[in-house]
Amino acid sequence: MSLPAPGLPHTRPCLSIWQRSTRHNALLNEGRASDLPPTADAIVIGSGISGALTALELLSSPNGPKNVVMLEAREAVSGATGRNAGHCRPDAFRGFSAFSKRINPEQAMKIIVHEKLVLQLLKAFIKKHNIDCDFDYCRTFDVVMGKEFLDYVTGSFEAYKQAGGDTSDITCLNILAGYSRSTCTRGLRMDSRQFAPCQTVPVGSTTCQVARPVAFHPHTPVTSVTSSGNANDEWVVNTPRGSISTPIVVHATNAFAATLIPCLKSQVRPVRAQAHKLIPTAPFTGRNILSHTYSLRFSLSHFYSVIQRKGDGAIVLGTSRGVPGIGQEIFETKDDSVVNKTIQEDCLANFKQVFSDWGDEVLGEGHEFGWTGILGLTKDAVPFIGPVPSLPGQFVIAGFNGHGMARIFGSAPGLAQIILGGKWSDTTMPECFQITTERLERLSALP
Ligand SMILES: Cc1cc2nc3c(=O)[nH]c(=O)nc-3n(C[C@H](O)[C@H](O)[C@H](O)COP(=O)(O)OP(=O)(O)OC[C@H]3O[C@@H](n4cnc5c(N)ncnc54)[C@H](O)[C@@H]3O)c2cc1C
Structure with missing residues (x-):
């Protein structure tokens, strides 16, 4: 089957330092043998830190979806999250000039303030969930x-x-x-x-705790998201292992977001x-x-x-x-x-x-x-987050430009708030992270 670029992740990736230490962990491939359910309250595509945190936030919310399914093309956390260099390193001021030029000084300041907040959110998260990880x-x-x-x-x-x-x-x-x-x-x-730096939060420890309440299906690549044709606007998420209907789809596929979201073609590379x-x-x-x-x-x-x-x-x-x-x-x-x-x-x-x-x-x-x-x-070096234009019920959190550790702990909870009906201004995220038609059009004019 031929999918739009960049297609699906490589099927035989190498192993990172973190992944070499978690081969014993059953959760990596847990769910592989079980059948997919026919329906779900929400589906999260991608098991990196964006997908895991968004799912956790949704499940932790009293008015959130109860039955959340996470679909992952490979093993758990086998994307950038499980392979990074272990630095949660907020920008002190360095990006100010670059982002002022690329976006504007107000947003540049908000980006820096947000990154500093993210480190504190990460620290608090590790403490709250009592996560046994190398956090220095x-x-x-x-x-x-x-x-x-x-x-x-x-x-x-x-x-x-x-x-x-x-x-x-x-x-x-x-x-x-x-x-x-x-x-x-x-x-x-x-x-x-x-x-x-936190020596990432990745593979074993965090995901075990974060992904536990989610119905997790590794080795289940999503090949398309199609309309159910029902009046209730449900989506059908299709995989080689079967299809699931759901009113809420969260694309947490980072580099691969454009495969399933047409408006991100050439926007996330x-x-x-x-x-x-x-x-x-x-x-x-x-x-x-x-x-x-x-x-x-x-x-x-x-x-x-x-x-x-x-x-x-x-x-x-x-x-x-x-x-x-x-x-x-x-x-x-x-x-x-x-x-x-x-x-x-x-x-x-x-x-x-x-x-x-x-x-x-x-x-x-x-x-x-x-x-x-x-x-x-992404062309403006900030992620795309929020409701996907023209696809009601579909949301994206992707395009972290190699700097996700300093952004996702603020962004994923923000996206979950929006999915549950909150406004952007209720979140801590800079406005420039928002996916909008205007931003997509503006960026599409750039090389
Ligand atoms: C070598 C390296 C070093 C890095 N160093 C740092 C660093 O020091 N500091 C920092 O802040 N950031 C660093 N990063 C970047 C950081 O790891 C990412 O920004 C962050 O992990 C992105 O998380 P994510 O959950 O959005 O994406 P990912 O972790 O990439 O998760 C996306 C998931 O979606 C899955 N997927 C994709 N398509 C599909 C599909 N169709 N169906 C099902 N599943 C699918 C993928 O397999 C993957 O597991 C580094 C990255 C790399 C690769």
Whole structure:
């Protein structure tokens, strides 16, 4: 069967650091053997953090749907959520200039305020549900790696301050020459207190708790959503395992949203991201473990993220789509079964240049493996959330531009409120996240 681009997720994806530790978890494939019900009060398509949180919010609401079915094309949490680099890293001010230009200064400020709120929501969520996960609430640094980013970030900081942005959680430090670890931690542009990585919340622990009340069906790709033709406006969600009728469909398919939602064609585009696990050398062990996390930045789209896990000392090194020499091979692809060796070599070289006390590796230290996942990019770098225009009863939460960890904990509860009849102004989300016909038309004129 031929579906509109980008089609369905790749059927044999590689495994991320998080997924390698959860192969014992029955929930990954739970529901696979059971029949689909003929009807549901609501259907959530996609089991990433967007789908799981929206489902949880719907089920937790006293006036919400009781019978929520979640359909996932692959294993549980096998999309970007289960493959990310583990950073829930709200923007301190960096994106202010870029979003002011792309959207407007008011929305740029709302985006930053929302991201700061999301970290607090995530922290509260972990506490409330008593989730056993690696959550390390610590400082993080943007390391300025060159003049292009220095000029940009200096301007953005000034613009953010002038617009009345809160700078109390930001410390600007002088740039020092050289990139040894000691200069690195001192020689940074900013120190964003309280901006933390949570070593994702993904695969096992959170999803077990979040997905538990949902009737979850992995390995059940949705191939179309069609009208039932009934007067009560029900939708029929079709899969190779059968069809389900429902009045509410939530598309939480991120990079794959355009497959089932025609108006998102060319509006949400897949791009492959890559990350790596490193076993630390002796200078990065024990008391010398990195106490902060980092984004080593050459530009807005060319950077490397570094976190060292407190649990086992492993380093997760994330890469970006701006790596020099990387061309079309990572764009418009849904293949997360492979890693790109050029990106791997480039990120290791940059990491070792900055953390120059890494030293020689003995057997067993250094790069262990890499993995990839598919991001959903939008032309204005913010997600599409809300009722899908002209398709009453269908809702979308997708297009997180590789930054979903800093947005979804505010967005999914907001979408659930809207599904249950709330207004956008009742939510914490910036208005620019809303999917509207006007926004779609405006963006369709852009390349
Ligand atoms: C390598 C990598 C590193 C990253 N690092 C970070 C980071 O450090 N910080 C950060 O904030 N973000 C990061 N991200 C991005 C972040 O992971 C995403 O923004 C976020 O997880 C998106 O969550 P989601 O639930 O919207 O989408 P996903 O987690 O992608 O979930 C979508 C789900 O829908 C399923 N699906 C798709 N089509 C269908 C269909 N037709 N039928 C049924 N199911 C379907 C998919 O299989 C998938 O499970 C990274 C991503 C990657 C890949």
